[in-house]
Amino acid sequence: MSSQKKRTFQIEAFKHRVVVDPKYAEKTWKVLEHAIHEIYNHNASGLSFEELYSHSPLPLDGVWNTLFRIHQFMPWCKNSEVAWNAYNMVLHKFGEKLYSGLVTTMTSHLKEISQSIESAQGEIFLEELNRKWIDHNKALQMIRDILMYMDRTFIPSSHKTPVHELGLNLWRDVVIHSSKTQARLRDTLLELVLRERNGEVINRGLMRNIIKMLMDLGLSVYQEDFEKHFLSVSANFYCLESQKFIETCDCGDYLKKAERRLNEEIERVSHYLDPRSEIKITNVVEKEMIDSHMHTLVHMENSGLVNMLVDDKYEDLGRMYSLFRRVPTGLTVVKDVMTAFVRDTGKQLVMDPERLRDPVDFVQRLLDLKDKYDKIINMSFTNDKTFQNALNSSFEHFINLNARSPEFISLFVDDKLRRGLKGVGEEDVEIVLDKVMMLFRYLQEKDVFEKYYKQHLAKRLLSGKTISDDAERSLIVKLKTECGYQFTSKLEGMFTDMKTSYDTMQGFYASQSDVGDSPSLVVHVLTTGSWPTQPSPQCNLPSELLGVCEKFRAYYLGTHNGRRLSWQTNMGTADLKATFGKGQKHELNVSTYQMCVLMLFNNADRLTCKEIEQATGIPLLDLKRCLQSLACVKGKNVLRKEPMSKDIAEDDTFFFNDKFTSKFFKVKIGTVVAQRESEPENLETRQRVEEDRKPQIEAAIVRIMKSRRTLDHNNIVAEVTKQLQSRFLPNPVVIKKRIESLIEREFLERDRVDRKLYRYLA
Amino acid sequence: MPRPKRKAAVPTRSSDADSSARPEPKKPRGNQFNRIDQLFESYVNKTLGLIDPEGIEALCNDVNVNHTDVRMLIFAWKMKAEKQGYFSKDEWRRGLKCLGADTRPKLKKAIEGLDKELKVPECFEDFYSYAFQYCLTEEKQRSVDIETICELLNIVLKSEFPNQVNLLVEYLKVGKQLFKLIYVQNDYRALNMDQWRSFYRFFKEVDFHDLENYDSSQAWTVIIDNFVEWLKEKEKN
Numbered sequence: 001m002s003s004q005k006k007r008t009f010q011i012e013a014f015k016h017r018v019v020v021d022p023k024y025a026e027k028t029w030k031v032l033e034h035a036i037h038e039i040y041n042h043n044a045s046g047l048s049f050e051e052l053y054s055h056s057p058l059p060l061d062g063v064w065n066t067l068f069r070i071h072q073f074m075p076w077c078k079n080s081e082v083a084w085n086a087y088n089m090v091l092h093k094f095g096e097k098l099y100s101g102l103v104t105t106m107t108s109h110l111k112e113i114s115q116s117i118e119s120a121q122g123e124i125f126l127e128e129l130n131r132k133w134i135d136h137n138k139a140l141q142m143i144r145d146i147l148m149y150m151d152r153t154f155i156p157s158s159h160k161t162p163v164h165e166l167g168l169n170l171w172r173d174v175v176i177h178s179s180k181t182q183a184r185l186r187d188t189l190l191e192l193v194l195r196e197r198n199g200e201v202i203n204r205g206l207m208r209n210i211i212k213m214l215m216d217l218g219l220s221v222y223q224e225d226f227e228k229h230f231l232s233v234s235a236n237f238y239c240l241e242s243q244k245f246i247e248t249c250d251c252g253d254y255l256k257k258a259e260r261r262l263n264e265e266i267e268r269v270s271h272y273l274d275p276r277s278e279i280k281i282t283n284v285v286e287k288e289m290i291d292s293h294m295h296t297l298v299h300m301e302n303s304g305l306v307n308m309l310v311d312d313k314y315e316d317l318g319r320m321y322s323l324f325r326r327v328p329t330g331l332t333v334v335k336d337v338m339t340a341f342v343r344d345t346g347k348q349l350v351m352d353p354e355r356l357r358d359p360v361d362f363v364q365r366l367l368d369l370k371d372k373y374d375k376i377i378n379m380s381f382t383n384d385k386t387f388q389n390a391l392n393s394s395f396e397h398f399i400n401l402n403a404r405s406p407e408f409i410s411l412f413v414d415d416k417l418r419r420g421l422k423g424v425g426e427e428d429v430e431i432v433l434d435k436v437m438m439l440f441r442y443l444q445e446k447d448v449f450e451k452y453y454k455q456h457l458a459k460r461l462l463s464g465k466t467i468s469d470d471a472e473r474s475l476i477v478k479l480k481t482e483c484g485y486q487f488t489s490k491l492e493g494m495f496t497d498m499k500t501s502y503d504t505m506q507g508f509y510a511s512q513s514d515v516g517d518s519p520s521l522v523v524h525v526l527t528t529g530s531w532p533t534q535p536s537p538q539c540n541l542p543s544e545l546l547g548v549c550e551k552f553r554a555y556y557l558g559t560h561n562g563r564r565l566s567w568q569t570n571m572g573t574a575d576l577k578a579t580f581g582k583g584q585k586h587e588l589n590v591s592t593y594q595m596c597v598l599m600l601f602n603n604a605d606r607l608t609c610k611e612i613e614q615a616t617g618i619p620l621l622d623l624k625r626c627l628q629s630l631a632c633v634k635g636k637n638v639l640r641k642e643p644m645s646k647d648i649a650e651d652d653t654f655f656f657n658d659k660f661t662s663k664f665f666k667v668k669i670g671t672v673v674a675q676r677e678s679e680p681e682n683l684e685t686r687q688r689v690e691e692d693r694k695p696q697i698e699a700a701i702v703r704i705m706k707s708r709r710t711l712d713h714n715n716i717v718a719e720v721t722k723q724l725q726s727r728f729l730p731n732p733v734v735i736k737k738r739i740e741s742l743i744e745r746e747f748l749e750r751d752r753v754d755r756k757l758y759r760y761l762a
Numbered sequence: 763m764p765r766p767k768r769k770a771a772v773p774t775r776s777s778d779a780d781s782s783a784r785p786e787p788k789k790p791r792g793n794q795f796n797r798i799d800q801l802f803e804s805y806v807n808k809t810l811g812l813i814d815p816e817g818i819e820a821l822c823n824d825v826n827v828n829h830t831d832v833r834m835l836i837f838a839w840k841m842k843a844e845k846q847g848y849f850s851k852d853e854w855r856r857g858l859k860c861l862g863a864d865t866r867p868k869l870k871k872a873i874e875g876l877d878k879e880l881k882v883p884e885c886f887e888d889f890y891s892y893a894f895q896y897c898l899t900e901e902k903q904r905s906v907d908i909e910t911i912c913e914l915l916n917i918v919l920k921s922e923f924p925n926q927v928n929l930l931v932e933y934l935k936v937g938k939q940l941f942k943l944i945y946v947q948n949d950y951r952a953l954n955m956d957q958w959r960s961f962y963r964f965f966k967e968v969d970f971h972d973l974e975n976y977d978s979s980q981a982w983t984v985i986i987d988n989f990v991e992w993l994k995e996k997e998k999n
Binding site for chain 2: 736
């Protein structure tokens with residue numbers, strides 16, 4: 001080793017003569033060959049600088065670079081003889097010899113290296129490989145520097161592999177792909193991965209270097225020698241592991257494990273594999289751990305998706321969502337199972353006879369169900385729109401399974417507006433109403449809802465039992481936004497009538513000079529057409545009332561010419577002052593019918609049902625209900641009945657109940673509260689709705705045919721359905737019948753030839 | 763509506779084979795027309811100036827054809843008779859000209875052979891619709907009661923579709939009875955022209971043995987849809 005003296009370098013001018021002499025080439029090569037050997041033997045001390053590095057005098061900068069570097073690493077270099085030698089060889093077109101010599105020499109050295117690696121035992125194998133690789137790279141670099149001129153001129157022109165690349169290829173072919181090393185390398189790497197997966201700590205740095213070596217040798221080497229096998233072995237590994245987990249874990253735990261493995265693999269890639277492997281290995285894990293077991297997991301007894309939904313396991317559900325999202329059709333499976341379950345739950349809810357007894361509870365449970373799943377979709381499914389849509393369609397499906405849903409929703413609203421929302425702040429009222437609107441949107445038979453809503457609203461208004469005018473109006477506005485002006489114009493008319501009636505009453509009492517003993521009368525004048533009409537045969541009002549009623553009629557007709565008034569005796573209320581046997585006084589709040597019945601007992605001690613019917617003129621069914629409410633309800637039995645049965649027969653006798661007692665002074669016996677319809681009433685309402693639909697369907701048909709002139713059957717049905725869908729879903733058979741009716745009335749005709757085609761007759 | 767070319771069974775002086783297509787017959791050709799009028803006079807109700815049911819009865823006796831026979835109906839069709847049970851002079855003239863008959867024997871022969879008139883499908887359809895029309899007695903009437911419909915079916919369609927007619931008649935009568943017992947939205951008490959027409963088309967187009975392929979979205983009338991349902995139920999039992 002020579003001392004590292006700082007030397008100044010001078011470029012000597014090119015003094016040598018160019019000699020073309022084969023023997024010269026041979027000699028020159030020998031020098032180079034020796035130099036290369038020495039490099040590999042880490043024994044460059046015996047070489048002169050110029051022997052090692054040959055460059056042409058041009059370009060000068062290349063020479064300077066190399067000289068500088070050599071000064072750093074090879075202080076023992078002495079002269080530039082060798083450099084010129086190589087240059088000469090190339091110049092005289094002995095590049096071929098140089099190149100092939102390089103290949104041979106390098107190959108033979110690598111063979112030695114390969115053997116030494118092969119003989120390494122156990123753990124040392126990889127370390128040895130790594131060390132030798134590092135050395136090879138260093139040597140390669142030096143050789144390339146020596147032969148840089150050749151690299152730049154001869155090699156491109158003769159299309160040979162550049163030195164560096166040559167060096168890598170030879171390493172690959174001789175060392176890595178040696179019959180003993182190739183398999184061993186692969187197996188060693190895979191074994192390390194396995195051990196790491198099983199929990200051991202391995203030498204990640206070493207792994208990284210080896211893997212990087214493979215990548216340096218070319219992507220195909222990395223893939224063929226390592227990645228391909230890595231993926232296939234991993235697939236087996238996870239296949240077995242997932243099988244084991246499935247048999248021993250419940251769904252939640254399994255998913256946790258799968259997630260952990262997935263994260264592990266991602267981390268592994270980031271530490272010592274090529275980044276492009278990430279997606280491939282994650283695909284393997286996803287396939288083996290999730291895709292293969294999707295259905296088993298989802299349907300796992302006691303812990304599967306349905307259980308998670310029932311128990312609101314947000315975290316588990318979130319994990320399932322994020323894992324299943326990674327595999328094709330994963331989310332579809334989850335969504336389908338959820339949808340089926342929601343539909344099932346909903347269906348049970350709406351068809352359960354127990355639930356049907358209490359409409360308010362029925363609707364509340366629907367709302368609770370919606371809230372529950374909204375929360376799940378929010379917390380665990382990242383508000384995924386497809387899940388929202390699936391939930392909506394499920395609700396739409398089962399809500400309409402029960403034909404009474406529209407009625408019940410209206411009753412729910414009625415309950416809320418009558419008392420449920422008492423004392424609730426404005427914002428919270430809005431929230432409840434918005435939820436109601438959401439359920440309303442699911443209804444297919446919105447016109448049925450309208451019918452009931454009108455009835456219930458009428459009762460609320462007339463009995464003065466609404467807690468908040470603002471809330472009522474707010475809901476009407478929402479309905480208008482949803483369904484258009486037509487839907488709500490009549491409802492608004494009802495409110496107007498109430499206000500007008502108030503003003504009318506003021507006017508009436510102002511005009512009456514002498515009130516006297518007559519009962520005080522409050523009249524609501526209802527515009528026919530806005531209010532739900534129920535045919536109300538006139539019942540016989542008690543004589544005490546007739547006077548003031550007539551006065552009102554006269555007053556009203558005096559100020560409103562050309563109108564007709566008819567008393568709606570089935571809709572009114574009355575407050576009666578009653579004195580019982582022991583002198584106890586009570587004020588009874590009753591319906592008009594009940595008033596008529598009770599007033600009879602001022603003049604009679606006992607009356608049969610039939611006698612009461614004749615005296616009052618109340619329709620029998622209503623009368624029976626009325627008598628029941630007066631005689632058969634505990635705490636409100638102001639009448640006594642013989643026999644004491646609940647049913648009313650025509651011969652049953654009624655007595656004024658002297659012994660009536662109540663804690664309260666004011667006793668409410670009115671039956672004017674909106675309640676769930678009895679079966680016959682329900683049937684009747686439904687019939688009326690069907691009747692109302694016929695003209696709407698006909699109008700739609702005529703509208704469509706007027707604009708289209710001719711249209712075939714299926715298209716008419718589709719168009720009509722589309723036009724009416726915001727109100728109800730028309731039955732295709734009913735549409736057909738309406739068409740036939742229109743044919744009979746000569747609005748339409750059937751085409752002579754094509755029976756399916758209809759024509760509009762102007 | 764095109765009328766088939768008739769081969770004159772009787773050498774006729776009238777070249778008007780198409781007379782029934784035109785509302786008014788041509789100016790009479792002497793004797794023939796007089797004979798037709800005379801025949802009319804032999805049956806006419808003098809007060810009304812029309813042939814009334816009694817006169818028709820007499821005619822039926824003379825030609826030896828029952829008044830419920832389909833041929834009498836075809837005869838009415840040829841005449842384009844408007845009012846059931848009565849023939850006006852114009853109608854009589856029209857009919858007999860059409861048949862090329864001006865004497866009683868010729869008339870008898872012609873009427874006897876009338877059922878052959880219906881061989882051509884277009885003719886039959888026209889006649890078929892006419893048969894329904896003929897039953898409408900009142901001004902604004904558009905439908906005919908079930909009983910009459912059933913009779914009409916028997917007269918008009920039974921020869922060609924005996925099995926089908928029997929089934930349909932059975933169904934219509936059942937429907938009529940059921941109407942009283944259950945709430946049926948259909949108007950089974952009477953049927954209109956559109957429904958009437960649909961029966962013939964149905965018999966022609968649909969094979970009763972192959973009802974599985976019946977498609978109720980194919981704009982058949984509702985009564986036919988229900989009829990098919992009933993047939994299917996019947997077959998099961």
